Amino acid sequence: MPDSLRRFKADIFQALAHPTRIAIMELLEGRELSAGELMEKLRMEQANISQHLAVLRAKQLVVNRKAGNQVFYSVRDPIISKVLALMRRYFQKHLKDTMELLEEMHDSVIPPER
Amino acid sequence: MPDSLRRFKADIFQALAHPTRIAIMELLEGRELSAGELMEKLRMEQANISQHLAVLRAKQLVVNRKAGNQVFYSVRDPIISKVLALMRRYFQKHLKDTMELLEEMHDSVIPPER
DNA sequence: TGCGAATATTCGACCCTTCGCATATAGTAT
DNA sequence: ATACTATATGCGAAGGGTCGAATATTCGCA
Numbered sequence: 001m002p003d004s005l006r007r008f009k010a011d012i013f014q015a016l017a018h019p020t021r022i023a024i025m026e027l028l029e030g031r032e033l034s035a036g037e038l039m040e041k042l043r044m045e046q047a048n049i050s051q052h053l054a055v056l057r058a059k060q061l062v063v064n065r066k067a068g069n070q071v072f073y074s075v076r077d078p079i080i081s082k083v084l085a086l087m088r089r090y091f092q093k094h095l096k097d098t099m100e101l102l103e104e105m106h107d108s109v110i111p112p113e114r
Numbered sequence: 115m116p117d118s119l120r121r122f123k124a125d126i127f128q129a130l131a132h133p134t135r136i137a138i139m140e141l142l143e144g145r146e147l148s149a150g151e152l153m154e155k156l157r158m159e160q161a162n163i164s165q166h167l168a169v170l171r172a173k174q175l176v177v178n179r180k181a182g183n184q185v186f187y188s189v190r191d192p193i194i195s196k197v198l199a200l201m202r203r204y205f206q207k208h209l210k211d212t213m214e215l216l217e218e219m220h221d222s223v224i225p226p227e228r
Numbered sequence: 229t230g231c232g233a234a235t236a237t238t239c240g241a242c243c244c245t246t247c248g249c250a251t252a253t254a255g256t257a258t
Numbered sequence: 259a260t261a262c263t264a265t266a267t268g269c270g271a272a273g274g275g276t277c278g279a280a281t282a283t284t285c286g287c288a
Contacts, residue, residue: 006133017128019120
């Protein structure tokens, strides 16, 4: 496989390599949401969400549809959703190790989420 | 889904988000290779391969087995190979768009590979 | 046309990753 | 022990990603 293709594939993973973008992709599984709805569900700054959407758009992981004042996003190809689903299986399978790793990683105490 | 888990999942993608590491994972599909064999197949510096292996090890995408003088690597869970396989399907499906994107991305001329 | 709402883009600071180089560790053999 | 091979780790420089704040664009409506 030529390196240019591998670089491209790496870029796709790179696009998925951010918690917010994963959250966006998971929220978009099977349905369409506007940028505003995403912003509200994720409780993040408008500009920030928009930047992450720009990344996902640039790598063509999502497509957008303008409807009046709003822009609706959806996942471009269900294969990507399958990838995310596989990842969920992977995490369930290795949940114990995952937790241990998590603790090592932020090696002291994980602040409680609220 | 808690954000800590999503961060962890993002880290997995991050680990895959490099052409060299994708190459390593693909070479390891279904078989075991030593660090030296990987280095030779990929024609990269020893230290560099070793650093990439360290990343893959840290995220537990590969496991290693010491045998005398050498260290053999293999993929920890075939689910990850499935993810890579899905990605290959995705690329075949969108090959035309992929190529166009590639040209936009290094938007002038792509230096010939040798 | 002008205004307000929804979304996008730009900018600068900070941080993290990657590379090459140098060095360290682990194992084998003599 | 010494020497040699295989692999790993530490370090600094360069590059790229992420964030918040400010600004720009696009659309609908009066």
